[in-house]
Amino acid sequence: MKTPPESARPGPPRCILHADMDAFYASVEQRDDPTLRGRPLAVGGDGPRGVVAAASYEARRFGVRSAMPSFEARRLCPDLVFLRGDLRKYARESRRIFAVFDEFSPSVEGLSLDEAFIDLTGSRRLLGAPADVGARLRDRVREETGLPVSVGIGPVKMVAKIASAEAKPDGLLEVEPGGVRKFLAPLPVRRIWGVGPVSERRLVELGFRTVDDLACADPRIVEQLLGRWGTELAGLARGEDLREVESRGAALSYSEENTFREDVADRALLGATILTHAESVARRLRNDGVRGRTVVLKWREARRRSAGPRGYPLRTRQITLFEATDDGAVIAREARRLLADSGPEEPVRLVGVGVSGLEDPGRAQLSLFADGLEKDADPGERAALNRALDELEARFGAGTVVRASQARADRAGLSLQIKRGEDPAGDR
Numbered sequence: 001m002k003t004p005p006e007s008a009r010p011g012p013p014r015c016i017l018h019a020d021m022d023a024f025y026a027s028v029e030q031r032d033d034p035t036l037r038g039r040p041l042a043v044g045g046d047g048p049r050g051v052v053a054a055a056s057y058e059a060r061r062f063g064v065r066s067a068m069p070s071f072e073a074r075r076l077c078p079d080l081v082f083l084r085g086d087l088r089k090y091a092r093e094s095r096r097i098f099a100v101f102d103e104f105s106p107s108v109e110g111l112s113l114d115e116a117f118i119d120l121t122g123s124r125r126l127l128g129a130p131a132d133v134g135a136r137l138r139d140r141v142r143e144e145t146g147l148p149v150s151v152g153i154g155p156v157k158m159v160a161k162i163a164s165a166e167a168k169p170d171g172l173l174e175v176e177p178g179g180v181r182k183f184l185a186p187l188p189v190r191r192i193w194g195v196g197p198v199s200e201r202r203l204v205e206l207g208f209r210t211v212d213d214l215a216c217a218d219p220r221i222v223e224q225l226l227g228r229w230g231t232e233l234a235g236l237a238r239g240e241d242l243r244e245v246e247s248r249g250a251a252l253s254y255s256e257e258n259t260f261r262e263d264v265a266d267r268a269l270l271g272a273t274i275l276t277h278a279e280s281v282a283r284r285l286r287n288d289g290v291r292g293r294t295v296v297l298k299w300r301e302a303r304r305r306s307a308g309p310r311g312y313p314l315r316t317r318q319i320t321l322f323e324a325t326d327d328g329a330v331i332a333r334e335a336r337r338l339l340a341d342s343g344p345e346e347p348v349r350l351v352g353v354g355v356s357g358l359e360d361p362g363r364a365q366l367s368l369f370a371d372g373l374e375k376d377a378d379p380g381e382r383a384a385l386n387r388a389l390d391e392l393e394a395r396f397g398a399g400t401v402v403r404a405s406q407a408r409a410d411r412a413g414l415s416l417q418i419k420r421g422e423d424p425a426g427d428r
């Protein structure tokens with residue numbers, strides 16, 4: 001049997017959810033003013049050089065799209081209602097939406113005010129089947145904000161993002177790992193990430209009209225015609241997208257890593273290194289009085305895949321525990337399990353262990369920050385404290401201190417639902 005080349009080996013299936021609010025600004029306005037419901041609405045600049053920032057689905061039926069010049073939108077839809085919009089209000093809604101996203105995974109990567117990748121890979125054991133999780137997330141967003149959100153689920157980022165677009169409006173679409181090629185095949189090449197109008201023209205001229213045209217093409221010919229860029233594009237066309245969800249909560253994690261003097265393949269050595277890192281991370285957690293629910297194992301492969309500083313691929317695997325921990329033995333056990341189950345298949349140059357998904361940083365921690373700010377701390381220390389406080393606020397929202405107990409209650413409610421394991425998939 002032929003073994004697939006390393007670069008084509010995708011590793012264990014990941015589960016990534018892309019959530020995208022439907023016509024976000026317009027939906028907020030329609031929610032807040034019932035007279036706007038059912039009417040074609042655009043939010044954006046009304047002046048001669050204004051553009052549409054968001055269009056309601058009623059307006060889209062006339063061909064009105066975001067980024068379109070406002071005068072053109074009016075020409076297409078003479079009855080269009082135009083609102084200037086209120087960014088502060090949308091930012092407020094955004095925080096509520098992301099608070100819901102955070103209930104589902106410690107790994108949430110916001111792309112804009114109304115859109116995020118949510119990595120469910122590590123939460124699977126805890127949360128259940130991806131489609132059920134997606135349905136629950138949609139329900140929770142509507143419960144909290146009264147707004148519709150569409151959800152796409154797939155084994156890689158690009159597929160999840162395309163799936164959510166296909167699910168719109170107000171829908172959910174899951175593409176299972178085995179269905180990726182079939183899902184992508186008929187789409188026009190412009191749906192591949194990084195293909196703009198100019199590249200699309202070029203690709204079509206060369207005979208690559210659909211994603212499948214590119215996925216099935218002889219790699220040598222693709223390379224000849226389009227160079228390295230073409231090879232990467234063809235990989236994406238086959239659903240090979242190795243980008244990880246880059247959590248904005250990453251700053252709120254504790255981790256330690258080391259680069260080996262020589263590349264290491266020996267599992268026993270990796271295991272021992274992981275134990276050392278785990279103990280050290282646990283000490284820091286205890287020292288700061290926090291615990292984390294997610295254990296992260298990361299490594300950097302020893303084989304260079306492309307030029308530049310990011311040429312050695314960095315991989316992460318994570319697992320979410322039922323209970324937060326600050327115990328080095330638990331962290332080491334989970335990290336070593338990740339190593340055994342889905343760890344590197346070739347030598348590595350770096351290995352690290354982290355803990356994220358920190359449980360309520362807690363009042364003690366917060367008041368400590370607050371006290372520090374009031375004292376005459378030196379400027380460096382003040383800056384660090386400020387930064388920490390900002391990160392907490394960014395992640396948990398303004399007024400974190402007063403809302404801590406509320407957040408805990410919400411989370412307890414959610415985990416009860418999960419434990420029952422029979423939460424109805426929603427009234428879709």
Ligand SMILES: [Mg+2]
Binds near residue numbers: 021024
């Ligand atoms: Mg959106």
